[in-house]
Amino acid sequence: MSLFKNIFQEADEKVVQDISRRSFLKHSSCGMLGSMALNSLMAEEKTNNIPHHHGTAKKVIFLHMAGAPSQLELFDYKPLLEKMDGKPCPESYLEGKKLAFAKGIPDMLGPQHKFGQYGESGTYISDKLPHFQSIVDEVTLIKSMYTDQFNHAPAQLLMHTGFPRLGRPSMGSWMTYGLGSENNNLPSYISLISGGKVPSAGKSVWGSGFLPSFYQGVQCRSQGEPVMYSANPKGVSRDLRRRTLDAINDMNRIQHAEAKDPETLARISQYEMAFRMQMSVPEAMDISKEPEYIRDMYGAEPGKASFANNCLLARRLIERDVRFVQLYDWGWDNHGTNPNDDLHNQLTKKTREVDRPMTALIKDLKSRGMLDDTLVVWGGEFGRTPFRENRGGKYGKYVGRDHSPGAFTMWMAGGGAKKGFSYGETDEVGYNVAQNPVFIHDLQATMMHMMGFNHEKLTYYFQGRDYRLTDVGGHVKKDLLI
Amino acid sequence: MTSKWIKGMAAGSLLLSSALHGAVDFTKDLLPILEERCLKCHGHVKESGKVVTKGDLDITKPESVKEFLKAGHPEDSTFYTLVISDDEDDYMPPKGDRLTDAQKKVISDWIKQGASFEGYSKKAKGETLLEKLAKGTSAPSKAAIAHFEQMGALVLPLAQNSPLLQLNFKPVGSKSNPDMTKRIVELKGNIVWLNLSKANINDASLVPVTELKKLTRLHLDNTGITDAGLQSVASLTNLEYLNLYNTAVTDAGIAKLASLKSLKKLFLWQSKVTEAGVKSLQAKLPNTYIHFMTPKMKAPVKKEEKKKAPKKK
Structure with a gap:
């Protein structure tokens, strides 16, 4: 029973299930990143x-x-x-x-x-x-x-x-x-x-x-x-934008698989939301x-x-x-x-x-x-x-x-x-x-x-x-x- | 501080009214005190539908209260003696302020006068319709929920630990279709809010909805529903809110809704109903708020501005 889980939340939960805090800290490259993740792990209540x-x-x-x-x-x-x-x-x-x-x-x-x-x-x-x-x-x-x-x-x-x-x-x-x-x-x-x-x-x-x-x-x-900067630049079609995002998301997923940084997933989710908003926001905002x-x-x-x-x-x-x-x-x-x-x-x-x-x-x-x-x-x-x-x-x-x-x-x-x-x-x-x-x-x-x-x-x-x-x-x- | 004052004053006026009128009335005089100070542990209905009955006392049930008193004899009634007791382990309410002397007297007088429940309606003030509907409801079918979620609909409990559900088809968007309500029957014991606003549905889609006897809110606005569909709605006697704005329903259709005695709000703006049709339904449902007019505004302010502008020149 869930609302739409955004990718961020879903992945965040996955992180909680898959790895312990300790192993995450081991994996993460620096302490700050580790503490950031800890916060989000503990906030899942x-x-x-x-x-x-x-x-x-x-x-x-x-x-x-x-x-x-x-x-x-x-x-x-x-x-x-x-x-x-x-x-x-x-x-x-x-x-x-x-x-x-x-x-x-x-x-x-x-x-x-x-x-x-x-x-x-x-x-x-x-x-x-x-x-x-x-x-x-x-x-x-x-x-x-x-x-x-x-x-x-x-x-x-x-x-x-x-x-x-x-x-x-x-x-x-x-x-x-x-x-x-x-x-x-x-x-x-x-x-x-x-x-x-x-x-x-x-x-x-x-x-x-x-x-x-x-x-x-x-x-x-x-x-x-x-929404400022949400439209595609001249010469970039929605299709091309889609393929660009797919490629970026793929790379971000690889990055996440290695570093397990939830902010990477936040980024993926925000790119996706921005893509959907290119269609939905102008429609909603058109009085x-x-x-x-x-x-x-x-x-x-x-x-x-x-x-x-x-x-x-x-x-x-x-x-x-x-x-x-x-x-x-x-x-x-x-x-x-x-x-x-x-x-x-x-x-x-x-x-x-x-x-x-x-x-x-x-x-x-x-x-x-x-x-x-x-x-x-x-x-x-x-x-x-x-x-x-x-x-x-x-x-x-x-x-x-x-x-x-x-x-x-x-x-x-x-x-x-x-x-x-x-x-x-x-x-x-x-x-x-x-x-x-x-x-x-x-x-x-x-x-x-x-x-x-x-x-x-x-x-x-x-x-x-x-x-x-x-x-x-x-x-x-x-x-x-x- | 103020609340204590008000409590004291309320009890004072209660005492006054019972003194004036003689008889202490359970519903009018006693119940407000009990609801404020006792209900939380003795008769409170939780979101889950469970009733809290500490010490097996439920103040909303006369038969339960009777177990704790001897009519005519407050001194032999635990319902009263625990309230006046000085024993820290015993006295009620166990937390917060003690009852005021005036409140204690109301209880004692009521028992002295024979502890009558005459005129008491079963439904305690604290119990809402949703709490009533939650009672005895079992958990919803997971398979059915998964079915609707897969479709893109939102299926959510009304609250944490509540067996009651809201089913919202709005997120299904352009993929919505007249058949999507088919398996709704599998959740008939649980759904209380159903949102079909803007969905691609027809009158036949509402036939399964007939089974949802617990439905209190129904959104059918901006859909292809006609008078035929309202036949299915007419049997939903718990319905409190019905939205039919921007549909093709007419006077003949809404006449069928006269059976919805619980209906509090009905929205008919941009439908095909006329003032006469609304009037005739209103006569049968005097307590229902029916909205069907286009909102009116006073003269536009813009025009005033335009009038004033030349004067300045």
Whole structure:
């Protein structure tokens, strides 16, 4: 009973069966190679692609708004903050707080956009999200997210890898490592970028850390060649490519027979995957094949690089049984130092870019009966302060808020999450969590639980100990689940 | 901390309600306490279908609970005395906090009042349909699994140590054919999820599926299934999820699905059904969520942008 075993895994198991660690070490040419193999031998206590319990979700679409969108303008309505607008921030709030840019005692800043109540649940949503308002009864808002990192890169790493510094596998890597792939022709973990920049934490947010590199996210592009350098060079036919690969693989197999280095097999498997991807990826990534009314629903335009295109692609990839699709959008860091990062011009531009496609994604998944086992999660890496940022001690022409790890809002839909539900509360100004706190590890543990894993048991042995996504923390928040 | 608070408050309100209404109700008042604090060892159904019954007590079965009590006499009922016991080796629950005084009182009152199970439905809250289906299921046939795997299909247990299977024909891709479901009967005791989405199948391919009485999820979307095929689906009474989007089924076909009383979700977008057909089925299956409309969006934001642009100039 197995999923498609990639050649790497299969051979790795074969190595375990055929030779003992000792004889392998004898065979290997240097110590480093030996220790590398040892790691992979010892790591074989994995789950064989079968979840610990039957999960409610089989796939994940993770929408990361890099830069940290303001909860106070979008989801967390605070009437008191409106009244306090322009008044100096009470010192009790500032005690013991580290701030990225704000100086001295900044002034409180009321919500910069209007809120209204929507859906049967009567959820408060900003008028900057007119489309999202129509699906509040499908989603669970988590208003009590908090983190312990207040700069982008470490906070993004914590969100994606469970650790604020480099080197750990990302969430998607853990999940594909645990559940395997259901489509042998596409990578099981794909990331798509919009907003013009890679997140501050770099490609590590979809990296595989110490897990075999097979499990890292593959970045696909909606403009130009979907996967860079995947097309055949001019004058090389698919047939010739096949024969070239066969020859290279033969040589690699001979090499493996002699040295028994699993990375040789990883290489063979990656060559093969790349060959299959030459056919499958362009097909999956071609949104011109979608009917026009579907493209319009998302606001997607073929040939462009946009969040809308990426949302539509996410659905197409999930439809083709890709396990984890990670979307990154950039430009949510609304400090208010210029019109390109303020709460009026820039936030309006960003919400306009994402509101329609993310709503269309939920509606589209729902119509196809896919929202049942696909978990969609949306959010940034931290929140924003209830006071106005006064970079360098003074206020400029534009309005913004500083980084705030104390509280922020995320939402999730499908995959067994509750509908029309809000979880947790912040204090009266939305600065800190007041009730039902959800730390990053709690969110990760809950997502793992939905995917059928006990987050404490999906581990990997590395450098002398077992590692897991949630480090040494994480509690499953069952209140979020149906 | 908060959870303890909530527990305390919940017990408090239980006490209040039983005091107000007099009689303590097993299902309403007692079961929530037992499920939270006792079920894990006494009546929990594991993924494998096994039931944990430490000390031979299964709180989900009245006949089992009755073994441990003397109606009207809490002081002679181990069901109560172990809960109030001070003996470290004996008291229940053995781990975590002791039951609160309010919770203890609910148990004692219930026994005093005659320990009635009136109105208690057999299915404990903790037991899901899948757990129920797993009970007494034997391991699947290895030969049948190998047969489907050879075809390129995915045959996977729902969870570790679970005898229940999901069978996914999607990876078979272009090699899929109407005959590939033939030997499905050999796994009829095990398959609960069946995915035939996008497969090259016809109505006849569904005849063997009729045997899969444990099926809870069925994907037939984007296939050549018609109304005739739905006749085979109509007998799958455990079905909770049925996807028929982008098929040629009509109102006459879906009318046959009125027998699927467990059905929670039905997807009919891009099929040939009409609003009238959906309405008539909805009347017979009031608790089923039926989706058949093309998703609607508010006016496109793009147009707003275009309107605004000239003003700026």
